[in-house]
Amino acid sequence: MLTELRIAGFGGQGVILAAHIIGNAITLVEKGYATMTQNYGPEARGGAASAALVLSDEPVLYPYLTRPDILIAMSLEAYTRYGPEVKEGGFLLVEEDLVQLDALPQVPKCKIYGIPATRFAEELGKKMVLNVIMVGFFSAITKAVSPEACRAGVEHEVPKRFLDLNVKAFNKGYEYGLELLTHQGERTHPGEEMIPGLELENHTK
Amino acid sequence: MHAEKESVLTGTHFINGDTACCEGLLAAGAKFAAGYPITPSTEVVERFAQRAPTVGGLFIQMEDELAASITLQGMVWAGQKSFTVTSGPGYSLMMEHIGYAAMTETPCVFVDVQRGGPSTGLPTLPAQGDMMQARFGSHGDYSTISLVPNSPQECFDLSVKALNLAEKFRVPVMFMMDECVGHMTEKVVIPEAEEIEVQPRRRTSKKPDEYLAYEVGEDLVPEMAHAGEGYGLYVTGLTHDKKGYPLMNPKQQRELVTRLFEKISRAADELTIVEADGVEGADVVVVSYGITSRVAMRAVHLAREKGLKVGSLRLICVWPFPEKLIRELAPKVKALIMPELNMGQVVIELERFAAGRTKVISVPHPGGTVHDPLEILEAIERGAQ
Amino acid sequence: MSTLIEPTALTNPVEKVLRNDRIPTIWCPGCGLGTTVNSFAYALMASGADLKKTAIVSGIGCSGRVSGYVALDSFHTTHGRAIPFATGLKLANPELTVVVYSGDGDLTSIGGNHLIHAARRNMDILVVCVNNMIYAMTGGQAAATTPGAATSTTTPYGSFEPELNIPQLVDAAGACYVARWTAFHVKQLEKSMTEALKKKGFRFIEVLSPCPTLYGRRNGYADGLAQMKEYKEMAKVKNGAPTYEVAITHGQPIIVGKFVDRDRPDYLTLMRSQLGAHYHEVAEVGVGCGDESEGKEGCCSC
Ligand code: SF4
Numbered sequence: 001m002l003t004e005l006r007i008a009g010f011g012g013q014g015v016i017l018a019a020h021i022i023g024n025a026i027t028l029v030e031k032g033y034a035t036m037t038q039n040y041g042p043e044a045r046g047g048a049a050s051a052a053l054v055l056s057d058e059p060v061l062y063p064y065l066t067r068p069d070i071l072i073a074m075s076l077e078a079y080t081r082y083g084p085e086v087k088e089g090g091f092l093l094v095e096e097d098l099v100q101l102d103a104l105p106q107v108p109k110c111k112i113y114g115i116p117a118t119r120f121a122e123e124l125g126k127k128m129v130l131n132v133i134m135v136g137f138f139s140a141i142t143k144a145v146s147p148e149a150c151r152a153g154v155e156h157e158v159p160k161r162f163l164d165l166n167v168k169a170f171n172k173g174y175e176y177g178l179e180l181l182t183h184q185g186e187r188t189h190p191g192e193e194m195i196p197g198l199e200l201e202n203h204t205k
Numbered sequence: 206m207h208a209e210k211e212s213v214l215t216g217t218h219f220i221n222g223d224t225a226c227c228e229g230l231l232a233a234g235a236k237f238a239a240g241y242p243i244t245p246s247t248e249v250v251e252r253f254a255q256r257a258p259t260v261g262g263l264f265i266q267m268e269d270e271l272a273a274s275i276t277l278q279g280m281v282w283a284g285q286k287s288f289t290v291t292s293g294p295g296y297s298l299m300m301e302h303i304g305y306a307a308m309t310e311t312p313c314v315f316v317d318v319q320r321g322g323p324s325t326g327l328p329t330l331p332a333q334g335d336m337m338q339a340r341f342g343s344h345g346d347y348s349t350i351s352l353v354p355n356s357p358q359e360c361f362d363l364s365v366k367a368l369n370l371a372e373k374f375r376v377p378v379m380f381m382m383d384e385c386v387g388h389m390t391e392k393v394v395i396p397e398a399e400e401i402e403v404q405p406r407r408r409t410s411k412k413p414d415e416y417l418a419y420e421v422g423e424d425l426v427p428e429m430a431h432a433g434e435g436y437g438l439y440v441t442g443l444t445h446d447k448k449g450y451p452l453m454n455p456k457q458q459r460e461l462v463t464r465l466f467e468k469i470s471r472a473a474d475e476l477t478i479v480e481a482d483g484v485e486g487a488d489v490v491v492v493s494y495g496i497t498s499r500v501a502m503r504a505v506h507l508a509r510e511k512g513l514k515v516g517s518l519r520l521i522c523v524w525p526f527p528e529k530l531i532r533e534l535a536p537k538v539k540a541l542i543m544p545e546l547n548m549g550q551v552v553i554e555l556e557r558f559a560a561g562r563t564k565v566i567s568v569p570h571p572g573g574t575v576h577d578p579l580e581i582l583e584a585i586e587r588g589a590q
Numbered sequence: 591m592s593t594l595i596e597p598t599a600l601t602n603p604v605e606k607v608l609r610n611d612r613i614p615t616i617w618c619p620g621c622g623l624g625t626t627v628n629s630f631a632y633a634l635m636a637s638g639a640d641l642k643k644t645a646i647v648s649g650i651g652c653s654g655r656v657s658g659y660v661a662l663d664s665f666h667t668t669h670g671r672a673i674p675f676a677t678g679l680k681l682a683n684p685e686l687t688v689v690v691y692s693g694d695g696d697l698t699s700i701g702g703n704h705l706i707h708a709a710r711r712n713m714d715i716l717v718v719c720v721n722n723m724i725y726a727m728t729g730g731q732a733a734a735t736t737p738g739a740a741t742s743t744t745t746p747y748g749s750f751e752p753e754l755n756i757p758q759l760v761d762a763a764g765a766c767y768v769a770r771w772t773a774f775h776v777k778q779l780e781k782s783m784t785e786a787l788k789k790k791g792f793r794f795i796e797v798l799s800p801c802p803t804l805y806g807r808r809n810g811y812a813d814g815l816a817q818m819k820e821y822k823e824m825a826k827v828k829n830g831a832p833t834y835e836v837a838i839t840h841g842q843p844i845i846v847g848k849f850v851d852r853d854r855p856d857y858l859t860l861m862r863s864q865l866g867a868h869y870h871e872v873a874e875v876g877v878g879c880g881d882e883s884e885g886k887e888g889c890c891s892c
Contacts, residue, residue: 020390023219027392034219036390040245040329061503062578063389063496156219237682239674258865265681268707272674275667279647279678282665283686287678305668432663432679433686435642439609439658441666450612451658451666 001057003144004065007134008050008082009074009095014131017157018072019051021135025145025153026055035060048077055144070142072134073099074117083108091142093134113141113180120172124165132158132166133173140177147174208232208365208401212260217394222360222387223248226316226380227256229364230288232401235314236262237285239276241269241295244328245384246318249290270295274302278311282440284431286368286406288314292384293322296335296342304343305442306377307465310419310427312406314367319383319546321572331384332572333495333546337553339379340524346462348469350476351379351524353495357391363521369404370476374468375426381523383546385496385575413437418449425468469525477530478522483509487516489588490534491542492555494520496575501544504581513589523551531558540588544568544581564588604631607641609661616655620806620814622773622799626720627656629776630691633783634660644687647676649701651727652801653693653720660691670701673708676715684858687787688714694721694735698756702734709763709792714856716786716793719756722801730804737840740809755837756796761850766791768833768850772798772821775846782848791856798844 005022009015019036026034035054052065070091073079079092079099086092088109094101096114101107115137121130132154139150151170158166212231220228227249230238236257240250254264262285267273273289280287291299296317306313319335321327335342339351350370354363364380371378409416409428413436419427430436439449444461446452469476480498482505484490489508493501498519508515518534520527535541541563543552552567559565568584570576602608608631617623634641641662648657650669657664667675672690680688690697697705697719708715724742725731732742734754741748757768767786771779779797786793800806800817811817821844828836829847836845855863 020219023390023392027219028217034391036219036221037385038388038390040384040388060391061499061506063385063499063575237678239678263681263861265677267674267677268703271671272677272704272707275671276674276678276681279665279675279680280682281678282663283679283682285682287682301668302671431683432645432665433643433683436663437609437661438663438665440664441658442668443666 002060003055003070004068005053005055005070005072005144006050006065006068006082006085007053007072007074008048008078009131010047010077011049013049013074014128015049015074016051018131018135019053020157021132021150021153022053022055022138022145023153024156025149028156029149029152030145032057033060035063037063048081050078050082070138070144072138074130074134076100076103080104086110093138093141095130095134113137113177115173115176115180117173120176121169124169124172126165129166129169132169136170136173136175137177138173140174141181206403206405208234208398208403209260210398212236213398213401214395215397217392219390220357220393221248221390222354222357222382223318224252225357225360225393226290226354226364226382226387227252228393228395229361230314230368231256231260232361232395232398232403233286233365233368234403235286235288235368236260237264237277237280237287238289239265239267239273239280239287240290241267241273243270243292243295245320245387246290246292246295246316246382248387249316249318270298271302274299274315275305277313278302278306278309281311281313282432282438284406284433286312286372288316288368290316290318292318293320293326293328293335294324296338300338300342300344303349303377303379304345304347307343307347307349308345308442309440310375310465311377312371312375312429314364314371314378314380316364316380316382318387319381327573329384330573331386331496331546331575333381333383333497334550334572336381336523336545336547336550339381346466348466349376349379349524350374350469350522351381352478352521353381353523354386355495355498355519356386357389357393359521360386361393361395365401365403369402372404372406373426374472375407375429376469379524381495383496417447419445419447421464425464425471473525473529476522476525477527479527479530480519480521482517482519483514484516484518484534486514488514488539489542489585490516490518490538491544491581491585492518492520492531493544494523494551495546497544497546500575500578501581503578504585507578507582508585513585515585515589520551526551526554526558528558531555532560535559535562538563540564540566542566542568542581542584542588544570544576544584546570546572546575604628604635607631607634607661609659609664612659615659617652618803620800620802621652622722622797622801622814622818623653623656623720625773625776626718626779626797626799627659629780630718630783631660632780633787636780636784637787639687639787643685644689645676645679646689646691647672647679648690649692649696651693651696651725652722653691654696654727656691656720670696670699671704672696673701673704673713673715673717677708677713680713680715681858684714688716689787690715690717692717692719693726694719694723694756695725695733698754698759699734705760706763709760709765709794712764712766712791712854712856712860714790714792714858716783717795718783719794719796720799721756721796722799722805723753724801724805726801726804730808737838739840740805742805742808753838755833757794757836757849758833760792760794761833764792764854765794765850766852766854767793767848769794769848770796770798770836770846772825772844772846773800774818774821774825778827778846789851790859791854798838
């Protein structure tokens, strides 16, 4: 199984750290393989940030993404730029306060889930942890990496003095994701009306 | 001898190739280095600047690559293991001192994280366009060793090997990474210090009055003494005699330059470092190195799925070129395919040693990204016909 | 072929500092280089430096050959790069006394950038720059130090560039010790070299030296002696002279003396005081990228 994942947002959101947490989780805990690449070019200036991960149960040969199975979009630009690349039937996870889905002429044909991660992060007292909330959300929704492995990844990557906060952040995202999955279709959460993935899931199979 | 515990970051990590390369050089015993920042190699020295003081060493950022590439040689002659790191334009500037290291037999490692060129080219994107420069870049004739890693894990493993080979043969070893491998993050396992074999400096056991700096034994590699040890060293880039004294005549030139070549060519077997996969009985063999070997392997898998008998031969040590291996392999296959992220450099050597006994198909690529595996597959199919 | 000199009861007092098996030198009769080396040899002995722990580094050129005649650890490096090589030696073994001995073209032109930065870093080395105002080894081409009106093989009509005031340059860059003498001032030079050898930090001594073969003859000096005479007549000792006033101008007095003598912490001293307790201690090193990696996303493209 080969899964291609892109995490994108703007500088300061911790895109690379999020990718590192997932990479650690896969390689160090789940004994899988992960290859992470980044954009270093001039397009990486001006605030855009993006990381690409190829996750696999055998050694990764081709290092780059062909078409991502999963996109975690933490900014509008990330969504408009990378949204169209996502495979049909793949996952699109968005920071719902920052991403307006209709900003693209055609909403990607994939399972779309939103989370108000920035707001949650602010509630936890530090805007910085939005990336870890997104990782929790990603783990819950896609099941690509187990929450235990992700938590270990967080532990590996985050300085000790911030560990508690980050684990809380992860749990917040994870629990929100699970809840969203159980209440799919119900409008119990503020972001959900954006696109509760269900119909699209049926649509694309 | 094995690595010093305090220099080795034993454990399993998720780090990029540049970082892994730095850790490898540290593990191999380098505590001192000089450099000059240049994308995409800078992370190696940034890391080293952070790490070196913790092991009693230091990193100095010099005013340019010319300075960095000779400061490190001062460090070596003062008794330390050392290296420098650069990329494209910086590598060009370092050429003179690669020649100086070859001539004075200064053991050291030059890391080149290759990016697209010529000139400023593509600072943040990969290429393998410096391969011939690694072999022939400095003026005059010399022979050296070039290792090419294809993953962050190998950036660690092979940078240890690079420094070991440098010490063993007293040559500047070229560690030819590329932007993709350098910036790519993967799992890297760093073993315990006791499991890492380290080649100690080949120091003379002779007393100063009986020591000749360039007297050699069986393997043609002289034993070294350092500044400050009372040997009254004389080190020069001029053609020199056994004492190290300038002696500039055709006879001495022949003796010295021949030896500089022979100390490497005699070790051809040891320096044939390749990874073969399904080469036995294959109709077509894809010969590749560095990041391209991974993409080539994908193409090999695709070809095998199509029922083709395809092997992969990965050159881990590109220079010296595995002449004997290619001479023997060529008559056994229908074609040798060589994809590289340049317009066809190492393939020239491949053709030379295949010597018309098989088809050689070059799959050039100007760099900026890696090959599309389908391009290589297409070449395999052509070769198999 | 070297001439065999019969050993006599009289031995050269500086013999133990020289590589006698390399002598005679390749230098021309009347060349000032040997004279400067003589002063240097006396200075080495007078300074009390441990000769076994003293290294001499040269670049390329007639002056670049000095390293090969002195019985120390001798490094004859590449053109212009003696200073960075010396930097490496010093950093990797701080116990060494490191001297760079080279020419004006080597140190100030092709190696000018290294000169500036070694002075700025206050690298603990002594640099002796023999200024013969010409590229001699290559046959008499103009240097950055060739005085305006003088001719050379590449400036047959005279040079159109003002010459470099080297003491001013190294002073501005932060050298701890700056002096200028000529090959005529052997005693002062020796004293200055001795003093500089004992001092810490980046030390610089310029020595004007006749090159009768390639500079003198072309510019109206009959031989080395004629240039020496000019040094004697034109030199004016002005210790402490502001270095912006010591440029060498044709027909004007040659200002010599010790211009700068100051103390400031050298590179290694500063490093040790700044790293303090952290030095040698294994500090915690984050293997991941953590927060700082965000900076790298904007990583430069040049
Ligand atoms: S050419 Fe000039 S500098 Fe060189 S040795 Fe002769 S006199 Fe001296």
